Amino acid sequence: MSENIRMRAQLSGEVTEVKILMSHPMETGRRKNDYGDLIPANFIQLVSASINGNVLLEAQWGTGISKNPYLTFHLRGAKVGDVIHVNWTDNLGKTGEGKIAVTLA
Amino acid sequence: MMQRRKFIKALFAAGAVALLPIKAFADIWNIPAFQADKLQEALAALEISNVTISNDIQIIAPDKAENGAVVQIEVNSHIPNTQSIAIFVENNPTALIANFVFGQGVDGFVVTRIKMAETSDVQAVIKSGNRYFSAKKRVEVLENGCG
Numbered sequence: 001m002s003e004n005i006r007m008r009a010q011l012s013g014e015v016t017e018v019k020i021l022m023s024h025p026m027e028t029g030r031r032k033n034d035y036g037d038l039i040p041a042n043f044i045q046l047v048s049a050s051i052n053g054n055v056l057l058e059a060q061w062g063t064g065i066s067k068n069p070y071l072t073f074h075l076r077g078a079k080v081g082d083v084i085h086v087n088w089t090d091n092l093g094k095t096g097e098g099k100i101a102v103t104l105a
Numbered sequence: 106m107m108q109r110r111k112f113i114k115a116l117f118a119a120g121a122v123a124l125l126p127i128k129a130f131a132d133i134w135n136i137p138a139f140q141a142d143k144l145q146e147a148l149a150a151l152e153i154s155n156v157t158i159s160n161d162i163q164i165i166a167p168d169k170a171e172n173g174a175v176v177q178i179e180v181n182s183h184i185p186n187t188q189s190i191a192i193f194v195e196n197n198p199t200a201l202i203a204n205f206v207f208g209q210g211v212d213g214f215v216v217t218r219i220k221m222a223e224t225s226d227v228q229a230v231i232k233s234g235n236r237y238f239s240a241k242k243r244v245e246v247l248e249n250g251c252g
Contacts (some may be wrong), residue, residue, distance in 0.1 A: 054209070
């Protein structure tokens with residue numbers, strides 16, 4: 001399922017910049033289709049990032065995160081080759097995951 | 106909205122409970138906080154109180170957003186031991202956008218893209234120990250991004 005997350009983790013000095021782009025419709029449940037019917041809510045609620053089994057970030061999201069969610073965070077102490085894992089779960093129970101090795105910027 | 110029990114079942118099915126949660130962080134989605142339409146209710150549901158306005162939190166966002174569907178927001182906290190960043194849009198149908206909780210070695214910094222229904226303050230609330238700090242940035246929205 002790695003195709004639904006694109007990631008980059010680049011080490012520069014002490015800081016590794018992790019950039020994540022997820023494919024997800026992030027439907028609020030308030031939008032209508034062309035026939036005037038409400039489109040059911042479908043959005044990511046939980047996001048987790050970890051490195052070598054240690055949790056880096058845990059996020060809870062509502063419907064206010066844009067379609068195809070984007071996220072950047074900064075991490076200290078990572079080494080080139082360390083692998084960062086990201087998982088998400090949406091309100092319908094669907095999950096997505098991705099991983100990326102740290103590279104030099 | 107999904108029932109709590111159903112959601113917990115979904116979490117089990119997804120194996121998400123196998124993830125190690127950050128200490129003291131509820132690994133279940135905070136339904137009352139995300140359903141609150143008023144900022145004060147959302148803050149209360151997250152047990153945020155006694156918030157101090159701080160100049161040590163920087164919010165980088167456009168002064169004017171053409172399309173409220175995608176507004177890039179950067180929050181950069183210079184407050185020592187920043188443990189979490191919650192982002193709120195006061196005038197959205199639901200005020201709480203996201204709550205980010207950081208593990209060890211992660212800076213009090215996040216960039217993300219949010220939806221804005223109309224012109225509003227974007228507020229970031231930072232947790233450090235038992236204290237809360239906040240900053241605001243006004244974003245003028247020309248086109249409703251909440252559909």
